Amino acid sequence: MIGNFSFTRALPLLLTALLLPAWSMAQTAAQSATVARIPLLDQPALQSAKAPRSVLLAVTRAGERLVAVGERGIVLLSDDSGASWRQAKVPASVSLTSVQFVDAEYGWAVGHLGVVLHSTDGGETWSKQLDGIQAAQLALAAAQQSGDERLLKGAEWLVADGPDKPFLDLYFSDRRHGYIVGAYGLILRTTDGGASWQSWMGQVENPEGLNLYAIDAQGGELFIAGERGLLLRSSDAGQSFQALASPYEGSFFGLLSSRSGGLLAYGLRGNAWWSSDRGDSWQQLDTGLESALAAGIELADGSLLLASQSGELLLSDDSGRHFEHRRTHEGATVAAVEQAADGSLTSVGLGGLSARQEIQAAARP
Known part of the structure; x- marks a missing residue:
């Protein structure tokens, strides 16, 4: 256990932050247990005709192309607005939970075992930039430099736990600057397109190490949503993140910023909250949903x-x-x-x- 994170509470995020069925937990546990025997981080994703019917967890645009990602390192591409799909070449076989492209060529995908993949050709091919072992070492180095005993204890646990560090979301503003967030309060930053990464846990007001499920930008500011109603905002270009007064004690699984200037946080049991003042106040929306x-x-x-x-x-x-x-x-x-x-x-x-x-x-x- 780290902070107040436990295996039981990991159910919403082990395959994705979206409350997928319990079999996904077993799959992730099996991946973690067998990583020493089967190097999933370096095992290319299997090409399969069944890929379009496999579990898929995220989809985005790369220019006019659609890119979908999911279990076992599957990445699918469509150049006809989703009428047909083909599978891309991926160097890892772990579940991918989120994907973003900043233009038609440059994109990143993140997932289980702390994997970060990068593409410079619209998703046709991918290279691995980071994994959970490296992410834990980065967190340890940053904690040792900071002298923060809380951070140091958590980072030592991350190293001892092995590579199973699920990343759940990412945000890149351009080809060079980006953040990835995930379980155990993990957050890393890059300023060179992922060639190198910095642990950013010491810059985030998250003393309990709550899981970070989503990150997005709105009006020049960055926002993070997470477990137990956690909402964070950065007003200094991502140099630091401060906790906001949250209107809700349940988990937020997503953030949606609108061109009109509003911000929507949504999550468990149909809960959705709207802010038109940069997260200073929130209005609950009546969704009529329980799921x-x-x-x-x-x-x-x-x-x-x-x-x-x-x-x-x-x-x-x-x-x-x-x-x-x-x-x-x-x-x-x-x-x-x-x-x-x-x-x-x-x-x-x-x-x-x-x-x-x-x-x-x-x-x-």
């Missing part, structure tokens, strides 16, 4: 879409002040949603990719 909210995006027309893990869709046409319930995305377990270049929507989840027509029909009357 966890798993994904949120801003569409091209400025409307906001939220999806629950059960496939329920909520749409806001008033910059997030109110959300209307749309038809349930039948038969889908949603982990992420993205809008393609042609305006269609693609979702990913336990069953892999969902048909564009299904999610599009569910999102709109």
